[in-house]
Amino acid sequence: MTRKRDGETYWLEGVGRAMRVLECFADGNPELRLTDLSHRSGITKTQALRIASTLEAGGYLHRDPETKRYRLGITVFHLGTAVHNSMDLRHIAHPYLQRLVDATQETARLIVPHASGPVCIDVVESQKGIRVFAQLGAKMPWNAGTSPKLILAYLPEEEREHILTHRPFKRYTKRTIVDARELRREVLSIRGQDFYYCDGDLDEDAFGVSAPIFNHAGSIVGTVNVSGPSSRRSKAEVDQFIRLVRAAGAEISRELGHCPAALATAVSEHSDSRVPARGP
Amino acid sequence: MTRKRDGETYWLEGVGRAMRVLECFADGNPELRLTDLSHRSGITKTQALRIASTLEAGGYLHRDPETKRYRLGITVFHLGTAVHNSMDLRHIAHPYLQRLVDATQETARLIVPHASGPVCIDVVESQKGIRVFAQLGAKMPWNAGTSPKLILAYLPEEEREHILTHRPFKRYTKRTIVDARELRREVLSIRGQDFYYCDGDLDEDAFGVSAPIFNHAGSIVGTVNVSGPSSRRSKAEVDQFIRLVRAAGAEISRELGHCPAALATAVSEHSDSRVPARGP
DNA sequence: TGATTTGTTTCTCTTGCCGAAACTTGGTTT
DNA sequence: AAACCAAGTTTCGGCAAGAGAAACAAATCA
Numbered sequence: 001m002t003r004k005r006d007g008e009t010y011w012l013e014g015v016g017r018a019m020r021v022l023e024c025f026a027d028g029n030p031e032l033r034l035t036d037l038s039h040r041s042g043i044t045k046t047q048a049l050r051i052a053s054t055l056e057a058g059g060y061l062h063r064d065p066e067t068k069r070y071r072l073g074i075t076v077f078h079l080g081t082a083v084h085n086s087m088d089l090r091h092i093a094h095p096y097l098q099r100l101v102d103a104t105q106e107t108a109r110l111i112v113p114h115a116s117g118p119v120c121i122d123v124v125e126s127q128k129g130i131r132v133f134a135q136l137g138a139k140m141p142w143n144a145g146t147s148p149k150l151i152l153a154y155l156p157e158e159e160r161e162h163i164l165t166h167r168p169f170k171r172y173t174k175r176t177i178v179d180a181r182e183l184r185r186e187v188l189s190i191r192g193q194d195f196y197y198c199d200g201d202l203d204e205d206a207f208g209v210s211a212p213i214f215n216h217a218g219s220i221v222g223t224v225n226v227s228g229p230s231s232r233r234s235k236a237e238v239d240q241f242i243r244l245v246r247a248a249g250a251e252i253s254r255e256l257g258h259c260p261a262a263l264a265t266a267v268s269e270h271s272d273s274r275v276p277a278r279g280p
Numbered sequence: 281m282t283r284k285r286d287g288e289t290y291w292l293e294g295v296g297r298a299m300r301v302l303e304c305f306a307d308g309n310p311e312l313r314l315t316d317l318s319h320r321s322g323i324t325k326t327q328a329l330r331i332a333s334t335l336e337a338g339g340y341l342h343r344d345p346e347t348k349r350y351r352l353g354i355t356v357f358h359l360g361t362a363v364h365n366s367m368d369l370r371h372i373a374h375p376y377l378q379r380l381v382d383a384t385q386e387t388a389r390l391i392v393p394h395a396s397g398p399v400c401i402d403v404v405e406s407q408k409g410i411r412v413f414a415q416l417g418a419k420m421p422w423n424a425g426t427s428p429k430l431i432l433a434y435l436p437e438e439e440r441e442h443i444l445t446h447r448p449f450k451r452y453t454k455r456t457i458v459d460a461r462e463l464r465r466e467v468l469s470i471r472g473q474d475f476y477y478c479d480g481d482l483d484e485d486a487f488g489v490s491a492p493i494f495n496h497a498g499s500i501v502g503t504v505n506v507s508g509p510s511s512r513r514s515k516a517e518v519d520q521f522i523r524l525v526r527a528a529g530a531e532i533s534r535e536l537g538h539c540p541a542a543l544a545t546a547v548s549e550h551s552d553s554r555v556p557a558r559g560p
Numbered sequence: 561t562g563a564t565t566t567g568t569t570t571c572t573c574t575t576g577c578c579g580a581a582a583c584t585t586g587g588t589t590t
Numbered sequence: 591a592a593a594c595c596a597a598g599t600t601t602c603g604g605c606a607a608g609a610g611a612a613a614c615a616a617a618t619c620a
Contacts, residue, residue, distance in 0.1 A: 080360010081417025087312030137361025
């Protein structure tokens, strides 16, 4: 009988496997052999072949007839752009990103929470020669960077704990927090703040400022972020960035129907609440 | 026993169904209800729910808890950008598109063949106020526009016939070819040419010029296209466009390892060949 | 040439899946 | 507020779609 995964939602094993195969390509592997697919997805070679063949027939994968290697197919690209065009948040936020770049001359990003790590869904790049490398569609770790930690701060208790306990954390720089307990402490201390500033924890020479974006229900749906090379970071500039990014976050949230007062409410709904550090 | 679809490749029904569900969102439907998914994909509601739930758990779909409507999820976006970044053809062709736009002041596109219609995988837009609407990732019909017909011309006999016979063709303007026989005639007359010019068959007020892109093996892998509003079309301009687009197509092909002489060969390998209308 | 790795097929067993129909929920009509 | 309708969800038993071990084939290496 068709079962439910941990009694919550329906889960079809076959479809799940197909998704696992596709995701083999997610972390920077443009080309993979059948054996790689099998290894990475933990699926038997036999079955990996059948899944890959099916996906290929649907245009989700492309196999080079010569080398026998697989790549993601045009259909995935096509669907990807379809998402891109249908994202409300992106439409609303884009002009704000543009304005942030105009005002700061640094790169601005829009980042949304996602099960396996926050994903960057929009970028407006700085025009300066030295700038942070911001890749559209890139997935971030949970333990480094301003946006991931800010998102963690506002995620519901349960989800946050799930992430904090179920992950091994990677070190990126000497300032990266890799200990789950320390990360929890840091993250909880952010709650209630409408911005977060951090320097050199994901990239040795970069700093960033993020502000949360809330929807009408007061849940966090993303963050706006501005980041740049540490070399251009002066006290005055950072203060200005914080002011601008906070404002952008608040504005975007407002456009999404978020009532500012709900921030305090959203926080206090949870157990270990603290009064917001700053009002609006 | 696991069967093969028409004896050719493996085909897993479950995976196929999941793909069908995802593709419901392909043609401009950002939001769909369970019932819509069921109807559009021809899958029972029961099963559509189970597939959609599974896809949702994997981040391939997102369901608004309020409205119960589905949207494509972040994972699809993430994978989409991964394809985008790994496309060799795109990397090679992009600078040529840019140069075409600089020289012509009109919009340039890179289009690749795909089972259910050519897809635009790169665009450099004209900066003029009046310009063609070119959507990245958009799928085109087979019977209208310069690129689709040019691709048809160079596709292997079998594939071309499959497309020509298995489709009902839609009319876009009064000049659109909707009759399969007429389309075959037109398309065969293009074979051997290294460009194709057309005016007002997809969009009443737009014209376009496309040139084929061949790979090292002499198969068509895409087209370069420049298109603009008919109002700006003068004889001299069209001639210039043709010259530029032809050159770009040839150059990109060369970078892909295509040996120009192979063009004549590729054509004459097939039955009803004709000598190329123009040499290089 | 033999050894090793990668890709493909075969075959058998069964578990994951399928669909009809019943049930629930929320909104609209009378 | 009862009756209605449409959308979503759950249940259930039967069975065929699919899983995997192992044999086979085809490259690649040494």
